[in-house]
Amino acid sequence: MSLDERGPAVARTIYPPVPARRPSPGPATAVVVIAPLLLTIALGLWGIRKKNSMWGDEAVTYQLAHRDLSQIWLTAQEVDLVHALHYAMMHEIFALFGGGLLTLRLPSVLAMSVAAGGVGLLGLRLAGPRAGLLAGLVFSLLPQVQRYAQEGRSYAMVCALVTWATYTLVVSVPHRARWRWAVYGSTMLLACLLHEFAVLALVAHGVTLIVSRVPRPVLRAWSVTAAGVVAGLLPLAIGSAGQSGQVSWIDWPGTRLLGFLVMSVVGVACARAPLGVRGPVRLPALALPILVLPGLLLVIVSLVKPLFVDRYVLYSCIGMALLLGAWMDHFQRLQRSSRTAWIAVVAVLAALVPTSLSLRTPQSRSTDVIAIGATVRKEGRPGDGLLYLSGLHRIWTAANAEDTRLLTDLALAQDPASSNTLAGIELPAQDIAARMLEFDRIVVVRAPTGTHSPTNPQEEAKTSTLRRHFREYGTTHVNGARVTVYVRDHAPSPKTGPGSNSPGESGEVMR
Known part of the structure; x- marks a missing residue:
């Protein structure tokens, strides 16, 4: 007998629908961020003292950061204005933790580790968990990243800020919330104030949005934000233009240009594969411009006045890591057996060992x-x-x-x-x-x-x-x-002793 045949229908209580809960970040997200971060910290701490050596640019940071803030400002008005904010930040860090060699370099280690985590998160969003993890790990292992993670200059901090500004840009495209654009603009402005050539990443971001054919409101929001960043940077750019003698030592790129070309060719080759997942912004559309455009613009300017130095656009490594990580993920998907992929990974790691060792010696820098x-x-x-x-x-x-x-x-x-x-x-x-x-x-x-x-x-x-x-x-x-x-000439020859050289044996002694 059916329920209707038993008698009057029993009244059923109807509950309001339970709102869907936003999924919390899973373990994959945590691994993608934390693994590259920890690897970068480990590599950064490995041999961080470089046998108690310090190269010339670090000596400038060390000297100026030990001065009062008023002295830093007065000095910056005459020379090195482009690094004034970094000197002021390091002054405060020295005041808190002491002004030694470790304190000089640890901020760069931490900044680069934050950048590595951001690269992993970018890869996760654009190409999935495995591609994100590989991109973050590749970023940590890149020789340029290892080098400047152990240097007391602003380049690691700039790289970290550009990384997270890029992530904020990708997140802002579908959501269009004003506060996200405010975060993006503030992060990019801080990166530019630490080193004004970070503004070239802004150009790469604009190209990414145009190539991705984002809706006009998104492009308009980016344009307004970018204009605000440029306006905020303008006083620094005008002031530093009067100190062009600071970069008079730069000559035509030469071998540095060769390294940039190799990275660009590798990046373009990786981008030919179907990388990433479909979305408002595709991985190649983001990674290729940030890899190629900043360096290319500096090379073009160098035809008139040499300005290309790879560390000025260190954040280009973001694009390189994303493309390599996504390509490795794609390559592994194509292999029926992962044995070939593992052999390739081991071969690359073995090839990096000599470079990693040499980067931690005093001879890896031009001066000590x-x-x-x-x-x-x-x-x-x-x-x-x-x-x-x-x-x-x-x-x-x-x-x-x-x-x-x-x-x-x-x-x-x-x-x-x-x-x-x-x-x-x-x-x-x-x-x-x-x-x-x-x-x-x-x-x-x-x-x-x-x-x-x-x-x-x-x-x-x-x-x-x-x-x-x-x-x-x-x-x-x-x-x-x-x-x-x-x-x-009229003085008698000094007596030979510890640290002295006898002129009777040689006019010049080389040690």
């Missing part, structure tokens, strides 16, 4: 200011004169004041800190020559190779006085510099 200072301290004697050819090289011995405390800087009129400069203010040419003639021994710090070419009267006075009245007694070659002891 700690070694230069220690050599000056070893070769000099209390009361000796000290001379820099050129005066800009005074930065090389600024890391440890004890290295030069017992020597007399013959050309210095006002020290770097009190003059709000990087290398101090030097005496007039005739005063430098007169002071040099008061000393029988002078320790000279100069470039590692080639003849010093005088660029002003002070430099001419130094070289001509040395040539006329002194003779070379011995030279020590260190990473990035030569430290030479000169003695007066």
